[in-house]
Amino acid sequence: MPTRRRAIDTGAARGRASVAYIGRELTDGIRNQGLSYAAVGRDVGLSGVQVGRVARGMAPDLTILQASELLASIGQELSIRAYPTGRPLRDRPQLALLDRLRARLHSSLAWRSEVPVTGPPDLRAWDAVIVGLTWRRPIEAESRLGDVQALERRVALKQRDGNMDQVIVLVADTRHNRTVLRSLGAALTGQFPFPGRRALELLAVGVPPDASSVILL
Numbered sequence: 001m002p003t004r005r006r007a008i009d010t011g012a013a014r015g016r017a018s019v020a021y022i023g024r025e026l027t028d029g030i031r032n033q034g035l036s037y038a039a040v041g042r043d044v045g046l047s048g049v050q051v052g053r054v055a056r057g058m059a060p061d062l063t064i065l066q067a068s069e070l071l072a073s074i075g076q077e078l079s080i081r082a083y084p085t086g087r088p089l090r091d092r093p094q095l096a097l098l099d100r101l102r103a104r105l106h107s108s109l110a111w112r113s114e115v116p117v118t119g120p121p122d123l124r125a126w127d128a129v130i131v132g133l134t135w136r137r138p139i140e141a142e143s144r145l146g147d148v149q150a151l152e153r154r155v156a157l158k159q160r161d162g163n164m165d166q167v168i169v170l171v172a173d174t175r176h177n178r179t180v181l182r183s184l185g186a187a188l189t190g191q192f193p194f195p196g197r198r199a200l201e202l203l204a205v206g207v208p209p210d211a212s213s214v215i216l217l
Helices: 002-032 038-043 048-055 066-071 092-104 147-161 174-186 196-202
Strands: 110-116 125-130 136-142 169-173 214-217
Touching: 002 048, 002 066, 038 048, 038 066, 048 066, 092 110, 092 136, 092 169, 092 196, 092 214, 136 147, 174 214, 196 214
Parallel strands: 136 169, 169 214
Antiparallel strands: 110 125, 125 136
8 A cells, every 4th residue: 555655646746747837838828929817718718817826836726628728728739648657676586587687698788777668757667678789679577477468568568659679578487477378379479479599599699589579587
C-alpha cells in the first residue's frame, strides 16, 4: 500500500503541475491576442473571474473539457497522453540476470543501466542498453515470466516510442520460464524472431543480432 500511495501522490503532483502549465499557456495566449478574461470566459461559459483563476493556476477543479475549450478559444489544442511509468529493477534475481548477460559481452561493448526510453515527462526506462560502435540494443529483463502478452505490449510500446528497431528480452533460465516459453511456441517468434543462443554468440564477439530476440540465460 505505501508504494501505491506514493504513486498516487506523484500523480496528484503531476496533475497540479499540469494545471499550472495550462494556466501559463492560457495567460500567454490571452496577452498575445489582446483579449480579456471576460471575453474568453464568454466563449466557454465561464466568468472572467473563473478564467483568471485558471490563468493563475488556482483552479484545482479544472476539468479536461474546460481546459480544452479555454485553449481552443485562443487557438491552441490540448494534448493528453497516458503512458506506463517506469518500473525499478525489482529484485536480486533480476540484477543477477543482467550481470550474467553483461559478463558475456565482448569487451568492446558498453553497458548502460536504466536508460530512459524517451525523456521527461516519460518515466519509462530500459533495464539496460548495450552500446556498440554504431548500434544500440535495449534490454528488458524478466527474472520470472508472468503475463507474457503484457510484456510483449510493453516492449512494443517502448520500441515504438524510443524508435528502437530491435530489442532483447532477457529471461532467467528457470524451469518455470522454460515451460512458459515452450507453451508459447511460434507465437513469440513473430515479435522476437532471432534465436536467443545465436544472439548471445554474436554479442560475445561484439556483433549485434539482426532482429529482436529472447535470450534465456
